[in-house]
Amino acid sequence: MKMIELTTEQMVQRWEDQRAIKNLMGRYTYHIMLKQEKDIFTDFWAKGENDLCLGLNNGYYKGGDAVKGYFDYLAKGVEVKSKTLHTIFADHIGNLSEQEAYGVGQLEYIPLTSPLIEVAEDGKTAKGMWLSQGSCMEITAGGPDSIWKMTCYAVDFIKQGDDWKLWHMLVLDEIYSPMGQDWSGDVQWLPDSGEFADVAAVKAPEFTVSAKVWESYYPNRPLQEVPRMPEPYGTFAETFSYAI
Amino acid sequence: MIDMAWTNKYTDREMITLILDKEEIQKVMSRRSFYIANDWRRKELDDLWVQQPENKKTASYGSNYGYYVGMSDIARWYVTDTTRRRFEELKPYCDADPSIEYDDKNLGIGLSMFHPIGTPYIYVAEDRKTARAMFYSIGEDTYGANDAFWLNEKVAIDFANENGQWKIWHLVVSNDFCCRPGVPFSALPVYAKDGEDMPAKWFGTPTLPMQTHEPAWNWADDYPAIPKPYDTFDEKDSYAPAGHPNFNSKGGRWR
Numbered sequence: 167m168k169m170i171e172l173t174t175e176q177m178v179q180r181w182e183d184q185r186a187i188k189n190l191m192g193r194y195t196y197h198i199m200l201k202q203e204k205d206i207f208t209d210f211w212a213k214g215e216n217d218l219c220l221g222l223n224n225g226y227y228k229g230g231d232a233v234k235g236y237f238d239y240l241a242k243g244v245e246v247k248s249k250t251l252h253t254i255f256a257d258h259i260g261n262l263s264e265q266e267a268y269g270v271g272q273l274e275y276i277p278l279t280s281p282l283i284e285v286a287e288d289g290k291t292a293k294g295m296w297l298s299q300g301s302c303m304e305i306t307a308g309g310p311d312s313i314w315k316m317t318c319y320a321v322d323f324i325k326q327g328d329d330w331k332l333w334h335m336l337v338l339d340e341i342y343s344p345m346g347q348d349w350s351g352d353v354q355w356l357p358d359s360g361e362f363a364d365v366a367a368v369k370a371p372e373f374t375v376s377a378k379v380w381e382s383y384y385p386n387r388p389l390q391e392v393p394r395m396p397e398p399y400g401t402f403a404e405t406f407s408y409a410i
Numbered sequence: 411m412i413d414m415a416w417t418n419k420y421t422d423r424e425m426i427t428l429i430l431d432k433e434e435i436q437k438v439m440s441r442r443s444f445y446i447a448n449d450w451r452r453k454e455l456d457d458l459w460v461q462q463p464e465n466k467k468t469a470s471y472g473s474n475y476g477y478y479v480g481m482s483d484i485a486r487w488y489v490t491d492t493t494r495r496r497f498e499e500l501k502p503y504c505d506a507d508p509s510i511e512y513d514d515k516n517l518g519i520g521l522s523m524f525h526p527i528g529t530p531y532i533y534v535a536e537d538r539k540t541a542r543a544m545f546y547s548i549g550e551d552t553y554g555a556n557d558a559f560w561l562n563e564k565v566a567i568d569f570a571n572e573n574g575q576w577k578i579w580h581l582v583v584s585n586d587f588c589c590r591p592g593v594p595f596s597a598l599p600v601y602a603k604d605g606e607d608m609p610a611k612w613f614g615t616p617t618l619p620m621q622t623h624e625p626a627w628n629w630a631d632d633y634p635a636i637p638k639p640y641d642t643f644d645e646k647d648s649y650a651p652a653g654h655p656n657f658n659s660k661g662g663r664w665r
Contacts, residue, residue, distance in 0.1 A: 177426040184433055279528035282440040297443055297526035299548045314591070316524045316550065318447075340447075340524055341550070348592045350520075350558040385555035386503070389518025391448045395441060 183285045183330070187292055187323055190330050195276045201269030204241035207234040212324050212331035219409035221336040223380045225373025226410050235371045243368045247272055247305035250364050271310060274302035276317065284396040286405075292323040292330065293396035293405065301345070307366035308356025314349070316341040318380075320393040320408045334409035336393055338380035350385055375410060432532045435541055435569055435576050439527055442578070443547075446525050449496075449518050451489045455481065460577040465570050470650050472582035474609060474623045476616035477651045483617045491614055493517070499553055520554035527565055533637045541569040541576060542637035542649070550591075559608060562586045566634035566649045580649040582634045584623045585609045600626050618651050 172180065190210065197206050211218055211233060220227045220236060227233045251271045252259060259267055276298045283294040300315040322334040343349035358366055381387055399405040420428070438458055445454040459481070460469050466481035471488065478484045496517040503519050504512045510519070527545040534541040545565045552558040568580040588609050589595045605611070623633045634649055645652040 174423045174426060177423070177430055181426060181429055181433065277528065279526035280440040280443040282437055282444065295440070295444065297447075297524060299524070299526050299550075316526075318524075340522060343591075346592050348556060348558055348590060350552045350554065351556045351592075383522045383552060385520050387520065387522075388516070389449060389521055392444050395444055 179289065180285055183289065183292060183325075184283050186330050187283055187285075187294055188281060190323070190332075191278055191294070191296065191319075191321070194332075195278060198274050198276055201244045201272055203237050203244060206240075207237045210332050212326055212333050214326075215324065215333060217334075217409055218332075219334040221334075221338075221379050221408065221410070222373075223339055223378075223382060225376040225379065227371070228374040228410065232371070232374045239368070239370050243365070244269055244272060246364050246368050250362060251305065254361060271305050272303065274300070274304070276300040276315070278319065282396055284398050286402060287398075287400040290325055291333070291402040292325075293321065293399075293408070294323065295320045295393065295395060305362065305365055306356060307358045307362050309359050309362055311356050312345040314341060314343050314345055315339060318392050322402075322408050334407055336379065336408050338393070339382050340380075341383050349383060377410075428534055428538075431534045431538070431541065431576070432530075435532050435534075435543055436530055438569070438576050438578065439530075439543070439545060439565070439567065443525050443527055446523050449521060449523065451492060452485075455485055455488065458578050459484075460570050460572060460579050462570075462572050465572070465577070465579055468579075468650065470580045472580070472584075472622060472649065472651065473613045473616075474585050474621065474625060475613045476619040476622065477582075479617040479651060487614050487616070496521075502554075520552070520557075522550065522552040522558075525549035525561070525563075531636055533639050535643060536641040539571050540579070540643040541571070542640070543567050543569070544634065544636050558591050560587070560589045560591060561609075564634060566637075568643070568649045580653075582622070582649045584634055586625050620651075620654070620656065622654055622656075 194206070194210055197203070197209070211230070216229065218230050218233045220233045227236050245268070248268050248270050249264065252262070252264065252267045259270060277300060278296040278298050280297040281294060283292060285292040296319040298315070298317045298319065300317060302313050302315060304311055304313055316339070318338045318340060320336040321332060323330045324333040341349050343353055344355060347353050381390060393408065394406055397405065442454060442458055445458070460466055469481050469484060471478045471484045478487050499521070500512060500516055500519060503516070504510045510516055525547050526549055527547045529546040530543065531545070532541065532543040543566070547561070547563045547565055549561050549563070550558060551561060563586060564584040566582045566584065567578055569576045570579040587595055589598060624631055633654065640647065647653055651657050
């Protein structure tokens with residue numbers, strides 16, 4: 167629907183929807199930064215929809231239980247990494263309670279840029295894509311490491327009441343590589359260390375559907391196109407989905 | 411706090427139109443970032459750049475090293491010359507593995523180009539016929555094994571409103587640094603040795619060669635400058651070549 171056919175109120179609503187979606191994704195990145203993964207499923211994902219879907223490089227989590235399971239795993243990881251550092255660095259942070267030490271040593275930035283958002287003409291759904299040049303200071307099985315991340319996000323949103331919610335989401339890492347190294351070269355990760363065995367023991371749940379959704383960069387990789395970009399649409403049935 | 415001067419000047423519809431114009435302009439540039447990732451160069455010029463003949467004649471693509479002027483010159487470099495380069499990049503893969511055909515379907519093996527754009531700064535002219543914007547991009551180009559680069563760049567654009575659609579008219583990608591990952595930027599020589607200035611090498615021989623921005627001295631030359639509010643397009647205050655403070659229009663070769 168061309169702008170010229172919209173009423174002024176409809177144009178304002180269109181803008182407010184786009185702003186609300188940008189704010190939702192901004193809040194999502196701050197939740198990641200503040201290590202609040204334990205709240206992401208409840209606070210951000212749609213309720214009562216039976217086709218929630220989260221796609222990562224190597225597969226999809228389909229359905230609310232599977233998507234929640236992934237964020238529970240991330241939260242478990244934060245907890246275990248915090249406890250591990252709390253123990254290793256007792257001299258420095260041993261005086262903190264477990265709650266105060268939650269998230270210690272872990273910092274992830276995923277600034278979202280290049281927003282490409284289309285809100286459906288019926289105002290009930292929306293689609294958005296972003297690129298992120300981010301970084302994370304992570305506690306790996308080998309210990310603390312710092313990592314560059316280049317990521318593409320592709321999201322379907324659904325409006326529930328007055329709020330926009332995540333419905334289907336792709337989080338695709340183009341580059342995930344240690345800092346100080348060339349991601350196009352022979353990348354060396356820290357070897358596993360016994361001190362961080364508890365961290366290594368926290369495993370991601372199996373994908374509902376394993377698939378090569380996206381391959382992170384490697385020198386012989388064929389050219390890989392980003393997910394299909396959002397196009398203006400009337401109602402969700404008329405467009406494509408980022409779910410499987 | 412509401413700017414009463416703004417609300418008194420425009421009707422509600424004019425205000426929301428202006429706001430949505432800026433969102434549409436952002437979308438054009440976001441789409442360009444995704445097209446770059448796909449190496450969709452021809453499609454970018456067809457979908458996102460000016461299409462009206464008089465605008466195509468004066469379109470320009472600038473960098474630190476000058477400008478391509480006119481859509482035919484832009485396309486010659488951005489599409490034709492770059493496609494030739496992609497074939498040169500493909501050849502070593504074919505030599506190493508004969509099962510890889512030397513064919514355009516295999517172009518882009520080993521290629522990654524992510525150029526996110528952030529920090530949007532957008533003004534629409536009072537007459538709504540043009541707009542100007544600037545963004546900052548921290549991105550990367552990777553061409554194969556041990557051939558990756560960080561690229562930090564200002565991206566400045568004049569847009570033309572063609573039948574209600576915002577189209578790229580003059581674009582300047584002004585590189586502040588190009589540095590291989592894992593190499594401290596501060597360890598690089600102030601001036602790259604001959605043949606090692608990668609952005610210069612990639613830009614080829616533009617229609618109008620000139621030094622537009624000297625990254626050795628960072629932003630001291632302040633080009634391209636951030637946009638300011640304006641009423642109507644003036645080439646001398648644009649991101650076209652004539653808008654560069656050192657531009658000399660005498661004997662211009664591209665008209």
